[in-house]
Amino acid sequence: MANEAVDKSSKESNEFPSEFLEYLGQGLAIFDQKFRLQHYNRKFLDTLSLKRDDLFIGMPFEDLVRLRSERGDYGPKVSEDKIREAVEKTRYGDASYLRPEQVERKDFRGHITNFRRGGFLISYDSVDSFDSVNVDLNLIDLIGQELFVFEADTLFFTYVNRHVLQNLKFSMEQLKKMTPLDIKPMFNHFQFRKLLQEVRQGQDKHYTFETVHKRSDETVYPVEIYLQYNPDTEPETFTAVVRDITARKKAEKTIRKQAQVDALTGLPNRTVFFDRLVMAQLHADREEHLLALHFLDLDNFKDVNDSRGHSMGDTLLNEVGKLLKSVVRKSDTIARLGGDEFAIIQSGINNVADAEALANKVLKALSEPIEIANSQLFIGASVGITIYPFDDQTPEELLRNADIAMYEAKNRGRNGFAFYDINMSDAIRDRNELEQDLHGALEKGEFFLVYQPKVLSATGDVVGMEALIRWQHPARGVILPADFIPIAESTGLIVSIGAWVLRTAAAQAKSWQDRGMLPLTMAVNLSAVQFRDAQLIELVRSAIDETGLDPTLLEIEITESTAMGDASNTALILDSLVAIGVKISLDDFGTGYSSLAYLKRFPLDTIKIDMSFIHDILTNSNDAAIVQAVINMGQALDMTIIAEGVETSGQNSYLAENGCDEVQGYFFSKPVRAEDFPALIKNYKQ
Numbered sequence: 056m057a058n059e060a061v062d063k064s065s066k067e068s069n070e071f072p073s074e075f076l077e078y079l080g081q082g083l084a085i086f087d088q089k090f091r092l093q094h095y096n097r098k099f100l101d102t103l104s105l106k107r108d109d110l111f112i113g114m115p116f117e118d119l120v121r122l123r124s125e126r127g128d129y130g131p132k133v134s135e136d137k138i139r140e141a142v143e144k145t146r147y148g149d150a151s152y153l154r155p156e157q158v159e160r161k162d163f164r165g166h167i168t169n170f171r172r173g174g175f176l177i178s179y180d181s182v183d184s185f186d187s188v189n190v191d192l193n194l195i196d197l198i199g200q201e202l203f204v205f206e207a208d209t210l211f212f213t214y215v216n217r218h219v220l221q222n223l224k225f226s227m228e229q230l231k232k233m234t235p236l237d238i239k240p241m242f243n244h245f246q247f248r249k250l251l252q253e254v255r256q257g258q259d260k261h262y263t264f265e266t267v268h269k270r271s272d273e274t275v276y277p278v279e280i281y282l283q284y285n286p287d288t289e290p291e292t293f294t295a296v297v298r299d300i301t302a303r304k305k306a307e308k309t310i311r312k313q314a315q316v317d318a319l320t321g322l323p324n325r326t327v328f329f330d331r332l333v334m335a336q337l338h339a340d341r342e343e344h345l346l347a348l349h350f351l352d353l354d355n356f357k358d359v360n361d362s363r364g365h366s367m368g369d370t371l372l373n374e375v376g377k378l379l380k381s382v383v384r385k386s387d388t389i390a391r392l393g394g395d396e397f398a399i400i401q402s403g404i405n406n407v408a409d410a411e412a413l414a415n416k417v418l419k420a421l422s423e424p425i426e427i428a429n430s431q432l433f434i435g436a437s438v439g440i441t442i443y444p445f446d447d448q449t450p451e452e453l454l455r456n457a458d459i460a461m462y463e464a465k466n467r468g469r470n471g472f473a474f475y476d477i478n479m480s481d482a483i484r485d486r487n488e489l490e491q492d493l494h495g496a497l498e499k500g501e502f503f504l505v506y507q508p509k510v511l512s513a514t515g516d517v518v519g520m521e522a523l524i525r526w527q528h529p530a531r532g533v534i535l536p537a538d539f540i541p542i543a544e545s546t547g548l549i550v551s552i553g554a555w556v557l558r559t560a561a562a563q564a565k566s567w568q569d570r571g572m573l574p575l576t577m578a579v580n581l582s583a584v585q586f587r588d589a590q591l592i593e594l595v596r597s598a599i600d601e602t603g604l605d606p607t608l609l610e611i612e613i614t615e616s617t618a619m620g621d622a623s624n625t626a627l628i629l630d631s632l633v634a635i636g637v638k639i640s641l642d643d644f645g646t647g648y649s650s651l652a653y654l655k656r657f658p659l660d661t662i663k664i665d666m667s668f669i670h671d672i673l674t675n676s677n678d679a680a681i682v683q684a685v686i687n688m689g690q691a692l693d694m695t696i697i698a699e700g701v702e703t704s705g706q707n708s709y710l711a712e713n714g715c716d717e718v719q720g721y722f723f724s725k726p727v728r729a730e731d732f733p734a735l736i737k738n739y740k741q
Contacts, residue, residue, distance in 0.1 A: 082178065092110060116145065211234055222268075239269070261282060335400050346403075349399040349401060351396065354436055358583050372395065374427065430623045439460030505523050506522055507719060518717065557579050591632075613625075640660060644663055654692065702721050
């Protein structure tokens with residue numbers, strides 16, 4: 056019956072299903088009785104390194120041989136006699152001209168199958184897939200997939216090829232008593248009959264679908280089936296060509312997983328996050344519980360990424376993912392949304408205090424140093440929290456609200472959390488407008504510097520000043536740094552703004568000296584972003600060279616949190632700055648996580664006690680004890696101690712009596728413009 060099917064397929068070439076040829080795994084071409092090309096598939100072209108334009112329906116076989124001869128497939132160009140010889144050999148089943156020695160695909164073997172009514176089939180397959188003993192194979196035996204023929208009415212198999220026996224592990228005797236339903240566990244009798252009826256009545260008489268096949272040992276594997284109805288056979292039959300798609304399914308599963316999971320951390324990605332958030336909302340509605348959405352942004356990640364490289368940054372993100380997993384419940388969802396942004400869906404909570412408790416656990420975990428490659432990294436995070444159903448309804452709105460709350464947490468000082476409030480939306484809109492105005496402010500000359508004196512506690516002499524930036528906004532007036540520096544840092548504008556501050560302050564200090572003012576130390580603040588910038592050392596060196604300022608009169612101030620963000624790298628940068636000759640000051644001391652060991656390692660000249668400890672120094676014993684401890688430590692380490700934020704005579708007297716070297720604050724003077732500073736110095740003691 057199989058041979059009859061082959062004969063009928065060659066009787067009328069234009070009735071042969073081209074889709075069937077493309078489906079098969081071999082290179083195939085069919086020639087009619089007059090050796091004219093009737094059908095071929097893409098695999099045939101690939102095997103012989105041909106292009107579709109090289110062939111045409113009706114092309115004589117000898118033209119194919121001639122084409123390949125001219126291309127050099129047979130070595131030096133063969134004569135016309137050799138071409139005629141090739142045709143005659145092919146007529147009698149000799150395939151020697153089908154696998155020439157110089158064709159690139161030597162691992163493929165060509166075979167010829169002659170049709171009983173004239174014409175022949177050329178087929179190519181891997182040498183390894185052929186039985187070397189049996190080379191007299193017909194089309195069905197050459198198919199690289201399972202092939203079944205079964206009766207349309209009884210469904211009993213009438214033919215199966217050797218791949219069926221190999222894959223299903225049934226014997227031929229067993230298969231003769233079986234139907235497709237015995238190996239298709241996903242179909243019942245009614246479903247399969249309905250499928251066959253649809254194929255019978257369809258215009259194309261064939262159908263491709265996926266299911267699974269069951270082996271004799273009860274194991275199953277996925278398959279793709281090309282099913283064709285054969286109305287001209289007696290009795291009517293169906294032919295099924297079956298391809299094992301196990302490898303493809305595994306690949307698809309991997310692709311699906313990659314589409315759902317963040318490749319770096321293994322956490323759910325943004326797509327899965329939104330799906331989980333929708334489900335969590337439905338669960339909250341059904342159980343009448345609350346849902347908290349936490350949006351996390353790492354505080355110092357960009358510094359690590361810029362200074363230590365993306366590889367270190369990737370490792371850090373992976374470690375953060377592990378830390379977050381360790382503090383949440385199994386029922387909660389952690390997702391990485393992109394960059395250094397993470398989200399936590401905290402479902403099934405009863406009150407807002409539950410969300411606050413989790414936020415505190417997260418911040419505590421991320422405030423601890425993370426050790427990577429023998430370096431301790433201090434990262435921290437800002438967390439924004441929104442509560443469903445109080446704040447909004449849709450997943451997109453909830454994420455937006457949590458994002459807004461996160462920025463509020465950053466504005467409050469970082470390493471903290473904030474709950475969403477509707478008024479925050481107005482604040483974010485205002486921030487966005489300010490960000491737009493900040494672009495171009497430097498080019499428009501809208502920034503200016505003011506200077507605040509630093510005074511010796513023992514004598515009251517002015518020994519230096521700190522340069523502080525202000526923004527003269529055309530519509531809003533003077534804007535203080537706290538309102539625009541965080542925006543400049545997040546947009547990267549701080550690098551160019553900071554460079555302007557450094558050059559302007561250095562030039563101003565030199566200008567005052569040239570006009571006869573006593574040499575005073577000029578202190579300039581560096582932001583965390585600017586401190587990690589690769590061009591920092593060159594910037595400081597060029598500012599000194601361009602202005603001619605004595606480098607010992609320039610003091611670079613960095614905050615404690617900046618210094619401890621990557622302590623090992625900080626030490627290297629500070630050593631390079633000290634080599635230029637400038638002084639180093641550690642600002643806002645007491646607000647970070649300094650280690651005494653690192654303070655000894657850093658080449659520091661000055662420590663500035665944060666103003667938060669000075670404000671209540673006369674009434675709060677804890678603040679007083681901390682200040683005294685810092686003063687004692689500075690004396691032991693031979694560092695200058697400065698107290699900032701001094702506003703009263705009592706604070707000044709206390710600091711002087713307890714050994715603080717220098718003081719700075721509104722008690723002495725508010726920051727003044729450059730044109731007013733010389734007069735301030737001249738008349739200060741008076």
